[in-house]
Amino acid sequence: MPQFENQYPQAGAFWIPEIGFLLQVKANRLKELEDALHFREICSQGIREIPVALRRKWMLCFVSTDGRFLTHVARSVVYYAAESGRDKLDIWNLTPLEAPVRISAIKKKLEGAQTWRARKALDAGGTLSAKAFEQIMDALKRVDPLAHRIATGLVDRKRPPPELGPTTARMNWAYQRDAAVTALEIAGIPKERLKAAAQLNGENLTDTTSIFDDEQSMRAMEDVLILRDLETGDRDWNYVKSQQYPARTFENGETKLTIVLANKMELEKQLGVDLIYVNETLGAVVFVQYKMFEGDDGEAGYRPDAQLDKEIARMDAAATELAKVAPDVTCDGYRFCSDPFFLKFCTRLLTYEEKSHVPGFYVTREYWKRLVLDRRMEGKKGGKILYPETLGRRYFTPSAFTGLVSRGWVGTSALQAKVLVPFIAAAMKGKKGIVLAVQSKTPADPDDAERRRRTRMPPKPRYPGKRGKVIQI
Known part of the structure; x- marks a missing residue:
């Protein structure tokens, strides 16, 4: 079983996917994702928008580069929309299968009342409903038991240890x-x-x-x-x-x-x-x-x-x-x-x-x-x-x-x-009831002082009832 070095911070224990996801990318893009995981714990891929109800749900991600074979499995989740207007699929624990698994072989082994959903998902890619995901995992186990063990190895049902300390x-x-x-x-x-x-x-x-x-x-x-x-x-x-x-x-x-x-x-x-x-x-x-x-x-x-x-x-x-x-x-x-x-x-x-x-x-x-x-x-x-x-x-x-x-x-x-x-x-210093109080001060305007110095009032008007004039020098 491979050792997972690119662990997502919160997915070390008790990670159980509710649904699945089939990611179809070009081979060169897959290489870029693998290279990114050598330097950080998570990488992201823009995908078409998924239903809001499926966000924040753990997804076991199957990766295909040509639409005919599954080559990798990974843990994944969608939390946020991408800046391009699409959704952002976060991927970690990207793990190669021992040998590519033919998608057509999985489709032939599908069984159940909603087989058509699983077939459609394998053809179009994207999210796999809970029932389709269950059927695909069962079919994968019959087609390639080793690939199934690698995929289920990403599922961790162990409860995390209790937190120490209050x-x-x-x-x-x-x-x-x-x-x-x-x-x-x-x-x-x-x-x-x-x-x-x-x-x-x-x-x-x-x-x-x-x-x-x-x-x-x-x-x-x-x-x-x-x-x-x-x-x-x-x-x-x-x-x-x-x-x-x-x-x-x-x-x-x-x-x-x-x-x-x-x-x-x-x-x-x-x-x-x-x-x-x-x-x-x-x-x-x-x-x-x-x-x-x-x-x-x-x-x-x-x-x-x-x-x-x-x-x-x-x-x-x-x-x-x-x-x-x-x-x-x-x-x-x-x-x-x-x-x-x-x-x-x-x-x-x-x-x-x-x-x-x-x-x-x-x-x-x-x-x-x-x-x-x-x-x-x-x-x-x-x-x-x-x-x-x-x-x-x-x-x-x-x-x-x-x-x-x-x-x-x-x-x-x-x-x-x-x-x-x-x-x-x-x-x-421990002063009780201290209050931050600032005395409001209007900044002095030097022009105002000069104006007051240069302004004089004329004598009392000789004719009462008429307003005196303020003379500005």
């Missing part, structure tokens, strides 16, 4: 690690400097487990991260660094990044976010709230809840205060948008094993408020639900997001950042 603790760990990796990528520091494991399993895990815990230093975990990419001797920031928070400083040449897992209570109450990134080089602060899709690869979607409503309300209140700060008209103060708040919807948060950031989708707070009112988020029973494909192409990828933050194209203005740093420091 889910909340594992989510906290995953949020911390992803935020720290994102910060390192923004600062241009190799993410390999962070030694934290992608996933943490253990029966003794608690909600206070930190990615910076070690044998010499066990400190309370708080899942709001304060990240600062440059030290300037700011007194407030020096106070933050002197406290006993779980923290690490990373250096790469002249770049210095300090990551603090800060006490979340007052900051969470005020800002409703999980990550605060301070790009002090360009004077921009970015806030990120994490949310997790349900399902192995986000297929079960995310349902907005009351907790998100509270978090959005906190962001709105903070944004209202920040809007009172005078506008920054400098070149470094220019931003693509004035919204510094982002939501990251994560996929595979609790199963991701790579060293990079967790796959996900970034959207601004303002875009989310529009999206949640849009019909595309309406669920089958009238509720609201967000799937990865609901976003279409309207989101920032993690790499695009880190690029925008590192170059200062998004976030607060430098003037707003100066207001935020003392507020953050005060919250971390």
